Amino acid sequence: MAETAVRKGKRLPPKAVFGFLLPNFLGFFCFTLFPVIFSFAMVFTNWTLRPAVKMEFVGLRNLNDLLGVRSVGPGSHAGVCSVYAICAVLLLVALIGTLWAHVARWRGVRVGSVALGAAGVVLLAVAVVTGAHHSVWLAGALLILGGLAGALREGEPWRWGWGAVPALLFSVALVGLMALNASMWASHEPRDPRFWQYLFNTVYMMLAMPLSIAASLGLAILLSDELPTGPIRTRLIGSLLCLAAGVGTFLFLLSSGHGNLALMGGLLWIIAMLGFAFGVVSYRTVFYLPHFTSGVAMMILWKALYNPKTGPISTALNGLCDAMGWSWRSPAWLMDFTWAKPALMFMGLWTAAGGMNMLLYLSALSNVPKDLLEAAEVDGAGRWSRFRHVTWPQLAPTTFFIVIMAVVGGLQGGFEQARVMTGGGPAGATTTLSFYVYTKGFEDLELGYAAAISWVLFCIVFTATAINWRFGKTLEVDS
Amino acid sequence: MKRARRGFLMRFALLSVLGMLISMPFFWMLSSSFKPRVEAENADILPEQPTVQNYPVVLDLKPDPSTRRFLGMRYGRWYFNTFFVAVGITFLQVLTSSMAAYAFSRMRWRGRDTVFILYLSTMMIPGVVTMIPNFQVMVWLGFVNTYHGLIIPAAFSAFGTFLLRQFMLSVPPALDEAAQIDGASHWQIFWEVIMPLARPGLIALAILTFLGSYQSFFWPLVMLNSQDLFSMPLGLLTLDSSYGRQTEMIMAAAAMATAPLIVIFVIFQKFVVKGLQLGGVKG
Numbered sequence: 001m002a003e004t005a006v007r008k009g010k011r012l013p014p015k016a017v018f019g020f021l022l023p024n025f026l027g028f029f030c031f032t033l034f035p036v037i038f039s040f041a042m043v044f045t046n047w048t049l050r051p052a053v054k055m056e057f058v059g060l061r062n063l064n065d066l067l068g069v070r071s072v073g074p075g076s077h078a079g080v081c082s083v084y085a086i087c088a089v090l091l092l093v094a095l096i097g098t099l100w101a102h103v104a105r106w107r108g109v110r111v112g113s114v115a116l117g118a119a120g121v122v123l124l125a126v127a128v129v130t131g132a133h134h135s136v137w138l139a140g141a142l143l144i145l146g147g148l149a150g151a152l153r154e155g156e157p158w159r160w161g162w163g164a165v166p167a168l169l170f171s172v173a174l175v176g177l178m179a180l181n182a183s184m185w186a187s188h189e190p191r192d193p194r195f196w197q198y199l200f201n202t203v204y205m206m207l208a209m210p211l212s213i214a215a216s217l218g219l220a221i222l223l224s225d226e227l228p229t230g231p232i233r234t235r236l237i238g239s240l241l242c243l244a245a246g247v248g249t250f251l252f253l254l255s256s257g258h259g260n261l262a263l264m265g266g267l268l269w270i271i272a273m274l275g276f277a278f279g280v281v282s283y284r285t286v287f288y289l290p291h292f293t294s295g296v297a298m299m300i301l302w303k304a305l306y307n308p309k310t311g312p313i314s315t316a317l318n319g320l321c322d323a324m325g326w327s328w329r330s331p332a333w334l335m336d337f338t339w340a341k342p343a344l345m346f347m348g349l350w351t352a353a354g355g356m357n358m359l360l361y362l363s364a365l366s367n368v369p370k371d372l373l374e375a376a377e378v379d380g381a382g383r384w385s386r387f388r389h390v391t392w393p394q395l396a397p398t399t400f401f402i403v404i405m406a407v408v409g410g411l412q413g414g415f416e417q418a419r420v421m422t423g424g425g426p427a428g429a430t431t432t433l434s435f436y437v438y439t440k441g442f443e444d445l446e447l448g449y450a451a452a453i454s455w456v457l458f459c460i461v462f463t464a465t466a467i468n469w470r471f472g473k474t475l476e477v478d479s
Numbered sequence: 480m481k482r483a484r485r486g487f488l489m490r491f492a493l494l495s496v497l498g499m500l501i502s503m504p505f506f507w508m509l510s511s512s513f514k515p516r517v518e519a520e521n522a523d524i525l526p527e528q529p530t531v532q533n534y535p536v537v538l539d540l541k542p543d544p545s546t547r548r549f550l551g552m553r554y555g556r557w558y559f560n561t562f563f564v565a566v567g568i569t570f571l572q573v574l575t576s577s578m579a580a581y582a583f584s585r586m587r588w589r590g591r592d593t594v595f596i597l598y599l600s601t602m603m604i605p606g607v608v609t610m611i612p613n614f615q616v617m618v619w620l621g622f623v624n625t626y627h628g629l630i631i632p633a634a635f636s637a638f639g640t641f642l643l644r645q646f647m648l649s650v651p652p653a654l655d656e657a658a659q660i661d662g663a664s665h666w667q668i669f670w671e672v673i674m675p676l677a678r679p680g681l682i683a684l685a686i687l688t689f690l691g692s693y694q695s696f697f698w699p700l701v702m703l704n705s706q707d708l709f710s711m712p713l714g715l716l717t718l719d720s721s722y723g724r725q726t727e728m729i730m731a732a733a734a735m736a737t738a739p740l741i742v743i744f745v746i747f748q749k750f751v752v753k754g755l756q757l758g759g760v761k762g
Contacts, residue, residue: 016586016665017582017586017588019665020578020579020581020582020586020665020669021578021579021582023574023575023578023579023635024575024576024578024579024635024640025579026635027575027631027632027634027635028598028601028635028637030616030632031609031613031616031632031635032601032604032609033601034612034616035608035609035612035613035616036604036608036609036612038612038615039608039609039611039612042611042612219497222490222493222494222497223494227487227490227491228483228487259523259524259525260522260523260524260525262525263506263510263524263525264499264503267499267502267503267506268495268496268499269495271495271498271499271502272491272492272495275491275494275495275498276491280494283494283497283498284752285744285745285748286498286501286502287497287498287501288744288748288752289501289502289505289741289744290501290504292690292740292741292744292751293737293740293741293744294694295693295694295696295712295736296694296696296711296712296713296715296716296736297711297712297715297732297733297736297737298504298733298737300715300719300729300732300733301504301507301508301730301733302504303719303723304511304726304729304730305504305507307726309520310519310520310726312507312522312524315522319522350501350504353501354501359752408603411605412605412606412607415607415697416696416697419696419700419716420696420716420719433607434605434606434607437607437610437611438607438610441610441611442701447611450611451608451611451612453607454605454607454608454610454611455608457605457607457608458604458605458608461603461605462603465603
């Protein structure tokens with residue numbers, strides 16, 4: 001009797017399933033599936049919101065305008081340059097993939113990594129001498145990074161690793177392409193140079209990503225064990241002592257005329273007091289708050305912090321330089337072409353370091369088996385090698401997840417900062433691809449073109465995720 | 480013993496210094512909002528003559544003391560709009576997500592997991608791809624510049640479905656099988672067995688959704704042109720573009736926009752942390 005009822009439960013009348021799924025899928029069809037199809041169709045039209053322009057089918061024109069090149073000099077053919085550009089892009093993708101594989105596997109890479117590093121140095125040197133385009137710098141930096149990652153391998157003696165061969169070939173080919181670079185761009189120019197600038201901006205701002213993930217991991221490690229503050233009586237006494245010290249520091253520094261230092265000192269002791277009283281939970285709360293409150297309010301706050309005349313960051317840096325007798329002056333941050341991106345990246349670091357990634361690492365750290373760590377300690381493993389050989393491999397799935405999410409988010413990010421803090425400027429220095437889609441669509445009203453950009457962005461996100469899957473998975477299995 | 484104590488002190492000091500540095504911007508915001516106009520551009524963080532007058536000025540209860548004019552910002556209205564829309568979105572999204580999550584976790588049907596993976600993979604589609612057609616859909620439906628235009632598109636979420644599915648999968652199957660044997664319908668099992676057991680997950684999702692819509696900026700920016708319907712982020716943007724030079728006003732406004740979030744977080748942080756960790760790791 002009971003068994004039949006349960007067995008019946010295995011094959012339900014689909015009606016009930018549909019009933020439960022209906023509300024969600026209705027929304028999904030209206031606001032995700034249909035728009036996606038619609039947007040794909042729009043890529044091939046010249047649709048604008050201007051009433052004067054009639055909508056018509058234009059084939060691949062939007063994509064050609066976006067990604068294509070045009071020749072400016074005599075005797076050159078745009079097709080050659082397009083082929084060159086496609087080769088360069090494919091090569092870069094392959095190179096990044098191989099580098100990832102190196103980092104992921106830590107395997108057979110000594111010789112290859114030295115070659116990679118050397119190629120990177122050469123490339124950077126060429127870039128310095130010729131004042132080449134940013135992409136050359138980027139490629140050089142990537143190569144050096146790959147080389148370093150390979151050289152960090154411990155234990156085994158010098159060994160030729162086959163894994164390094166593709167990377168070597170790719171980097172040689174890249175250097176060859178770079179040699180062609182100048183002659184190509186002398187006679188051609190991209191049809192939409194802004195797209196390439198904004199793509200560069202997007203990738204540039206993602207360079208803060210490794211730093212932010214490392215910071216999250218560091219914070220999580222600091223928070224992973226409860227502070228041994230003892231029973232409630234000790235906690236009470238300790239926190240009262242901290243409070244007293246805080247008030248003392250504050251009043252002392254205030255009376256000697258250092259208002260800002262007094263505030264910082266007092267705050268330090270107050271946080272110490274909370275930490276003593278409530279343990280790691282209070283620190284976790286403080287670290288997580290920037291992420292939890294992030295949004296327009298925080299961006300407006302940072303805009304004020306970065307204000308070159310009245311903001312505390314510039315004031316403090318200039319004050320420090322005056323005190324030390326340096327002539328360096330703080331830049332205009334968000335109004336400065338060079339410094340706007342790093343400024344936004346630093347704000348992102350403040351927001352993200354203690355955010356969701358830290359929580360994910362915290363929970364992963366609590367799942368690392370204690371007996372493994374103890375066994376390693378008995379075997380005489382030091383702190384670093386315990387981390388490198390026990391903890392880090394155990395964290396691999398979490399790292400993998402975080403990297404994927406960070407890459408996807410980073411490629412699509414930057415809209416809010418650009419809209420609220422900088423307006424995309426100065427001179428487009430902080431415009432990312434998503435902000436470009438917005439301005440093309442809702443300010444220039446060229447919806448077809450905007451859809452084309454958004455689909456190119458989608459392809460980039462997809463490729464990046466595919467690379468991560470392909471090579472990040474080995475990270476999970478191997479280490 | 481001695482080494483352990485030194486390690487403890489190091490960690491304690493490091494954590495406290497980091498905590499101080501990370502919370503410094505918040506204190507700067509707070510103390511700036513208590514500065515009178517003449518001190519607003521001082522380098523000192525602490526105001527010499529603290530005043531609360533910036534708050535009523537931003538709330539449009541008093542005229543700006545230096546210009547003797549009202550700012551004309553409708554802060555109270557924006558608060559109401561933000562909360563109204565956020566509560567609506569949260570309620571609907573938790574409802575639709577939990578229903579779908581039930582179908583994906585507690586019911587057995589052919590192709591269930593394939594459909595789920597396909598559904599989940601749509602999370603990868605960048606928001607920018609769908610934003611322009613979505614706006615067009617809103618135009619066709621006549622939803623532009625309305626509350627339901629803000630609420631309805633956000634009432635469905637693949638992420639929420641995913642999060643709640645993870646929670647519901649951890650409920651032992653014996654429970655609903657027992658209910659099934661007692662003759663309960665799926666609706667009853669869902670409502671009376673699973674929902675109470677998945678409550679931590681529901682709360683976590685509710686908080687995350689509330690938070691997301693409290694801060695959502697892009698969609699209201701595209702959809703609204705009447706200040707009557709503005710949400711807090713848009714209001715802040717308006718305030719910033721007209722009175723951006725008056726740091727003390729802007730900081731008072733930002734502090735008021737942030738305060739509810741801090742209160743919510745301190746009350747519910749246990750649920751937020753649990754929910755995020757469960758949703759992220761088991762994926």
